[in-house]
Every structure is written in structure tokens, then in C-alpha cells.
Amino acid sequence: MNEFTLTMAIRKRNEKGQSAFIPYMMAGDGGLDMLHERISFLEEAGADAIEIGIPFSDPVADGEVIQEAGSRALKRGVTLRKVMSELQAQLHSIPLVVMTYLNPVLAYGVSEFVEDCKRAGVKGLIIPDLPHEERGLLSDALIGKDIALVPLISLTSSLERIEKNARKAEGFVYAVTVNGITGVRSSFASDLMDHLTVLKGVSNVPVLAGFGISTPEQVRHFSSIADGVIVGSAIVTAFHEENLEKIQSLIEASRTAVSQ
Amino acid sequence: MIQTVEGKGRYGRFGGQYVPETLMGALSELEEAHDSALADQEFIEQLNGYLKDFVGRENPLYFAERLTEAAGGARIYLKREDLNHTGAHKINNALGQALLAKRMGKRKIVAETGAGQHGVATATACALLGLECVVFMGKEDIRRQELNVFRMELLGTRVESVDKGAGTLKDAVNEALRYWVAHVEDTHYILGSALGPHPFPKIVRDFQQVIGQETKRQIVEKEGRLPDAVVACIGGGSNAIGMFHPFVEDENVALYGVEAAGGGISTGQHAAAIAEAKEGVLHGAYMYVLQDEDGFIQEAHSISAGLDYPAVGPEHCHLHDIGRVHYTSVTDAEALEGVQLLAQKEGIIPALESAHAIHFAFGLAKEMHPDEILVVCLSGRGDKDVQTVRDALGGGVQ
Numbered sequence: 001m002n003e004f005t006l007t008m009a010i011r012k013r014n015e016k017g018q019s020a021f022i023p024y025m026m027a028g029d030g031g032l033d034m035l036h037e038r039i040s041f042l043e044e045a046g047a048d049a050i051e052i053g054i055p056f057s058d059p060v061a062d063g064e065v066i067q068e069a070g071s072r073a074l075k076r077g078v079t080l081r082k083v084m085s086e087l088q089a090q091l092h093s094i095p096l097v098v099m100t101y102l103n104p105v106l107a108y109g110v111s112e113f114v115e116d117c118k119r120a121g122v123k124g125l126i127i128p129d130l131p132h133e134e135r136g137l138l139s140d141a142l143i144g145k146d147i148a149l150v151p152l153i154s155l156t157s158s159l160e161r162i163e164k165n166a167r168k169a170e171g172f173v174y175a176v177t178v179n180g181i182t183g184v185r186s187s188f189a190s191d192l193m194d195h196l197t198v199l200k201g202v203s204n205v206p207v208l209a210g211f212g213i214s215t216p217e218q219v220r221h222f223s224s225i226a227d228g229v230i231v232g233s234a235i236v237t238a239f240h241e242e243n244l245e246k247i248q249s250l251i252e253a254s255r256t257a258v259s260q
Numbered sequence: 261m262i263q264t265v266e267g268k269g270r271y272g273r274f275g276g277q278y279v280p281e282t283l284m285g286a287l288s289e290l291e292e293a294h295d296s297a298l299a300d301q302e303f304i305e306q307l308n309g310y311l312k313d314f315v316g317r318e319n320p321l322y323f324a325e326r327l328t329e330a331a332g333g334a335r336i337y338l339k340r341e342d343l344n345h346t347g348a349h350k351i352n353n354a355l356g357q358a359l360l361a362k363r364m365g366k367r368k369i370v371a372e373t374g375a376g377q378h379g380v381a382t383a384t385a386c387a388l389l390g391l392e393c394v395v396f397m398g399k400e401d402i403r404r405q406e407l408n409v410f411r412m413e414l415l416g417t418r419v420e421s422v423d424k425g426a427g428t429l430k431d432a433v434n435e436a437l438r439y440w441v442a443h444v445e446d447t448h449y450i451l452g453s454a455l456g457p458h459p460f461p462k463i464v465r466d467f468q469q470v471i472g473q474e475t476k477r478q479i480v481e482k483e484g485r486l487p488d489a490v491v492a493c494i495g496g497g498s499n500a501i502g503m504f505h506p507f508v509e510d511e512n513v514a515l516y517g518v519e520a521a522g523g524g525i526s527t528g529q530h531a532a533a534i535a536e537a538k539e540g541v542l543h544g545a546y547m548y549v550l551q552d553e554d555g556f557i558q559e560a561h562s563i564s565a566g567l568d569y570p571a572v573g574p575e576h577c578h579l580h581d582i583g584r585v586h587y588t589s590v591t592d593a594e595a596l597e598g599v600q601l602l603a604q605k606e607g608i609i610p611a612l613e614s615a616h617a618i619h620f621a622f623g624l625a626k627e628m629h630p631d632e633i634l635v636v637c638l639s640g641r642g643d644k645d646v647q648t649v650r651d652a653l654g655g656g657v658q
């Protein structure tokens with residue numbers, strides 16, 4: 001079986017002895033017409049893939065920063081449909097990963113959504129309210145489409161569950177580094193290292209750390225122990241405040257990390 | 261035999277567990293704890309002891325003679341959940357789950373509340389059992405149910421205001437879920453209705469079905485047979501599922517669930533998710549959900565805060581699909597008539613939620629034969645709503 005494009009993009013970075021960096025951005029925050037510009041900016045700044053967040057009315061897995069960015073996008077009338085058609089209008093070579101809650105996908109129609117993802121060059125999906133057990137809802141439609149259904153694996157999962165989910169992971173394993181929602185954190189649990197080590201041991205795909213990683217120091221730390229990091233709230237804030245150097249410094253931090 | 265399917269927490273195609281991975285461990289722990297608690301005679305005796313001596317069960321099944329006369333049809337009985345301690349059926353579930361939390365070694369509780377009834381019931385159960393409690397409540401609901409906020413605080417609970425969205429029940433559930441995700445290791449989430457991811461709809465039903473079990477026994481004592489019809493209001497569906505469940509297999513008993521039609525279904529300002537018939541996922545379960553064409557969840561509208569939720573629990577969705585329960589709806593204006601009707605005919609001021617059931621049942625009784633029997637679940641008392649009702653009636657009784 002060929003590896004997913006998404007997985008290969010991460011491995012390519014890892015082969016250079018570096019950790020991958022995947023920024024998250026909220027589609028439509030600042031206006032949908034900014035979407036392509038921001039994707040291109042992130043690509044040029046050195047991102048290995050980009051997570052495109054879709055605004056939702058009830059984002060239960062998100063903290064304040066992303067909730068607010070989502071509300072701003074919703075006020076501009078941004079929907080999953082509008083984002084998908086915007087993405088189809090201009091293709092990018094960097095792999096895009098769409099992060100959306102499940103209900104907009106159901107309203108769109110699963111097979112139509114998957115077709116549109118394919119046309120838009122989407123290489124992965126993250127659906128925070130679709131746990132392993134319910135994947136069947138989407139996984140059939142995704143067969144042969146080179147669109148990875150990326151699982152979130154959390155600190156609270158039992159070892160048994162971690163192993164089961166990590167073994168079947170597509171694209172990469174999204175290791176949730178905090179008990180909680182997205183957002184900015186100052187500290188992480190002490191057993192996090194063990195958790196990541198177990199994950200790397202059982203997973204056939206790269207293991208990326210995400211949730212709560214927001215400073216260059218945190219990026220450097222997690223880049224040294226995981227195959228990559230995902231940074232959300234800090235990127236969303238930087239775009240909102242038009243502080244693009246902040247984004248560059250986060251990516252740089254990941255490049256200078258020394259793997260352990 | 262009519263039975264709901266329960267493999268993997270499914271009711272037909274409804275239900276399931278659509279939650280962040282962080283909660284999956286807690287849900288399976290909860291499922292195991294609940295199953296083992298129900299199989300443990302000691303737990304059942306403890307629960308029944310509290311239900312009897314603390315809640316005041318069993319509560320009466322009351323023959324509403326003057327209401328029956330006024331309708332001129334079926335004999336109307338009221339199941340008096342309004343006489344429970346804290347004034348509604350919510351305490352049955354809150355107490356059961358608080359005991360369950362304690363059994364799991366979780367001493368912290370989070371809950372959401374709309375009308376404040378579930379919040380007060382949870383705060384009460386936590387005070388009783390010495391558990392720490394935080395309740396999330398929408399800003400708009402806090403305004404509508406000011407006194408219930410103070411009640412919770414008196415009981416030692418922290419009430420957190422939620423100003424996101426419309427500041428109602430849906431937003432409070434979102435916030436309670438976020439809190440639970442972040443504190444899942446030492447905190448149990450006491451969900452207040454027959455909603456949410458498996459095993460919540462089942463747990464809530466298990467703790468509420470005492471309503472239907474007592475009713476069944478009481479009506480047989482009084483009338484020597486089962487009723488012809490049973491009516492209950494539907495917010496998320498907990499009082500209704502508790503009342504209906506013991507009757508589901510008695511096919512001669514017609515079951516009616518009453519949703520809130522708010523300003524009228526055609527106005528779009530309502531909470532009648534089954535009437536609207538759009539399916540989707542909210543708060544962890546596949547259900548009928550009010551939503552727009554983009555899959556964004558819409559706000560519900562009802563004069564009664566306890567019915568102001570944009571979905572209906574998964575088991576009800578299934579009971580609708582298989583045609584076992586008839587779902588209908590009653591508007592704000594009709595519910596207000598229901599409040600006055602019951603107050604003036606029986607000397608009972610019902611909760612606005614329950615008044616929806618009363619209004620529909622009164623109309624139904626008229627169509628029925630005087631030999632027939634109709635039971636209404638009077639889910640709560642109206643003290644909490646007196647201000648709202650007065651405002652809605654323009655300050656005077658019509």
C-alpha cells in the first residue's frame with residue numbers, strides 16, 4: 001500500500017533530522033479572500049502541511065482563541081461549503097488537512113464532501129467529534145482517495161485504546177498533549193513523555209503533538225520528542241494581530257530543535 | 261415485541277458516541293460503573309432509601325376530577341413529579357448519578373442547566389452527598405431564572421454564566437462538556453436529560469423510569485388496568501422516557517410526547533426538533549436536531565427554559581421512527597393556557613414545561629371516551645415560572 005501524501009510530507013521533513021511543523025488556521029477569519037494568501041505564506045515560511053479549521057456553531061473541543069476566531073468567521077457567513085469551493089478555486093502543493101466538526105459534513109453529504117476534498121487537494125481530515133468507533137461513517141467514502149482520516153489520541157486513553165487506535169492511524173497520530181480543549185497552556189502533565197514514547201512505539205505513522213503548544217520554547221521542546229508539532233491558537237492569534245514574525249519564529253523554533 | 265436497539269448505545273440509527281477522544285475513556289468507565297451499580301443490591305437499596313426519605317417518593321398518581329369534568333372525556337390522572345423534593349423529576353436522575361459518581365470515587369461534579377431545575381437538583385444531591393459542584397448556565401437563562409441561581413448558590417454550588425451563543429441550554433452544555441474534558445480524571449458530568457453520548461441516555465432513563473414504574477402500579481391499583489394514553493412533555497426527553505419506558509411494550513397504551521412549538525412551528529421560533537425532522541449530531545449523539553442547511557446548530561425558542569434545546573434524545577428519535585410514540589407540539593400561548601387551566605381547575609400551578617403536556621392532554625381527553633384513562637406526567641411545579649407567566653400575561657390573569 002502506498003503511503004498517504006500527508007505521511008510522506010512529514011517523513012520528508014523527519015528524514016532531514018528535523019521535526020515537522022503543522023500550523024492551524026481558521027478559514028475565513030479575516031475574510032475568506034485571505035485564505036489563499038495565508039496558505040501561501042505558511043507554505044513559504046516552511047510549514048509541512050496546513051490544518052484548515054472550519055468554523056462551527058458549537059465547537060466543543062476548542063478553547064477561547066479558536067472559538068473567537070470561529071465566531072468572527074461565522075459572522076462573515078463562512079461555511080464548510082464556501083471554504084471547499086474557495087479551496088477548489090486555487091490548488092496548493094502543500095498538503096492541506098481540513099479540521100471540521102462532524103455535523104457540517106453530514107449536512108454537506110459525506111460522499112459529496114469527500115469528492116470536493118479530492119478536487120480541492122485536501123490530503124487529510126481531522127474530525128474531533130468522530131472517535132475511532134464511529135469512523136465507519138466516513139472511512140468507506142475515503143477508500144482510495146489519498147485523504148487520511150487522522151485520529152486524535154489523548155492522554156486519558158487507556159494503553160489498550162492507544163495501541164488499537166495508533167495501529168490503525170492514517171496520515172499521522174495527533175497526540176493530544178493536554179487533558180482539555182485547544183488553547184494556550186503554561187504547563188503539561190509530567191507523564192506526557194511516557195505517553196509519547198508509547199505512541200511512537202506502536203504507531204506506523206509519525207506522531208505529532210498538539211493542543212496547548214503556543215510558545216517557541218514549547219515548540220522546541222515538543223519538536224525534540226515528537227515527529228512534529230501542531231500549533232493552533234498561537235497561529236490564529238498571530239494572523240488576527242497580523243504579527244507574521246511570530247509565526248516565523250514558531251517555525252524556526254521547530255527547525256532548531258535537537259531530537260532526543 | 262417493540263424494543264429499542266442498544267448495541268453500542270444505538271437506538272435504531274440514533275445515539276452513538278460522537279465525542280472528543282479525551283472523553284472516550286470516561287464514557288466506558290461510566291458505562292461499566294453504571295452496569296455494576298445496577299447489579300448491586302446495596303446500591304439499589306441506597307438509591308431507593310434516598311428516593312423515599314429524601315425525595316419523598318413514591319409521589320401520588322392523582323385523579324384530576326375537575327379537570328376531567330371540564331374536558332368531558334377521558335379520566336385524567338396526574339403523576340405528581342412536582343411534589344418531589346426540589347419540585348421536579350430532575351432530582352431522580354441527579355441523585356442517581358451523584359451516587360454513581362461517589363461510587364466511582366469522583367468527588368467533583370459538573371452539570372449544565374437550562375431552567376435551573378436540573379442545576380438545583382444536582383446542587384441538592386451534591387450537598388446531600390458532600391460532593392463539590394459547578395453548574396454552567398446560559399446568561400439568558402440566568403436572567404430568566406434568577407432565583408434558581410441563588411438557590412444553587414445557597415446549596416453551596418458554583419454557578420458559571422455562559423455568554424456564548426444565545427446564552428441558553430445548548431451553550432451551557434457546550435461549556436460543561438469543555439470543562440469535563442479538562443477535568444475528566446476527578447470529575448463526573450451529571451447530564452440532565454436523556455441526551456448526550458452513550459451511556460448517558462440510558463443512565464438517565466434508568467434513573468427516571470421510576471416515574472413510569474410507579475405510575476403503572478398506581479393506575480392498576482386505582483383502576484384495575486393500564487391507561488389508554490400517557491402524555492409527557494419533551495425537552496431533551498428525560499421525564500418522558502422515564503414515564504414511557506415501562507409502557508413501551510404495552511401496545512394498547514398510546515404514548516404522546518409534547519415538544520415546544522414556541523411562537524409556532526411555521527415561525528421558525530420553536531424547539532420542536534422532531535417536527536422539524538432534520539437529523540444530525542449534537543453533544544455526542546445522532547438525533548433530530550434543529551440546524552440550518554450548512555449543519556450549524558440553530559437556537560431553540562420556547563417560553564419554557566427547560567424545553568429550550570434544539571434536539572431530542574436519541575431514544576425518542578427512534579420511538580418516533582418506529583411509530584411507537586406520537587410526537588406533537590404545543591405553543592407558548594397554549595402552554596400559558598395550560599398553566600391557568602390546571603391552576604384554576606385543580607389548585608396546582610404547573611411548571612411551564614409540564615403545562616405543554618397539560619394543554620395537549622386536555623385536548624386529547626376531550627376526544628376520548630369517559631371510560632378511557634389518560635395519565636399526564638406533571639414533571640414539575642410552577643413556582644420557578646410565576647414571574648415569567650405574569651410577564652407573559654401582561655401582569656394580569658386572562
Ligand SMILES: Cc1ncc(COP(=O)(O)O)c(C=O)c1O
Nearest residue numbers: 377495496497498499566639640
Ligand atoms: C419541570 C420540567 N419538566 C420538563 C423538563 C424538560 O426536560 P426533559 O425533557 O428532560 O424532561 C424540565 C427541564 O428543565 C423541567 O424543569
